[in-house]
Amino acid sequence: KAGVTQTPRYLIKTRGQQVTLSCSPISGHRSVSWYQQTPGQGLQFLFEYFSETQRNKGNFPGRFSGRQFSNSRSEMNVSTLELGDSALYLCASGQGNRFADTQYFGPGTRLTVL
């Protein structure tokens, strides 16, 4: 079974631009979560999508948004990029089961904002 894939793996943008990251979950998984990893803050939850609906959201500004398609693939968008948005963005997929939901992570997209 193929794992979680993320594209692109690396991205360089400048302040003020916007960026879209993509995530393909493990086949059969309906839940996709996004996390931001930075050296200072560690791994922080952005949001989760399940069956094309945002089910949960972390404490990030509205510049961070996402969506999920009918095939469970998900995209994350960051508008008006700031230097502090430089981070590793990780996507994780799971079955969305409310009793034992293990999330499996992709390799991440390394975003650098100049």
Place this chain on the structure above:
Amino acid sequence: DQQVKQNSPSLSVQEGRISILNCDYTNSMFDYFLWYKKYPAEGPTFLISISSIKDKNEDGRFTVFLNKSAKHLSLHIVPSQPGDSAVYFCAASVLRGSQGNLIFGKGTKLSVKP
């Protein structure tokens, strides 16, 4: 306010010995706990999980213990191998209320010396 704490940033162990990684949490609503291993520039790899209805779960060389009264869990690796050298993250979630939202500790860097 850190809800999941890994108080040891690093741990060094001799090959063949036991590695014990600790994790404390403050939110009594957490009902599902996971351990991930992470290499640089890669996404976290799922190791083992435990539900709050259990106090122990074992998978090969990895055992997780949960002490709900102390709000403490630990990961035991026996015997430790040089390939186990990585950063280990403890994560927790409240499955009944906030699916898809994993709260991570800051990680413990394990070094297993040959």
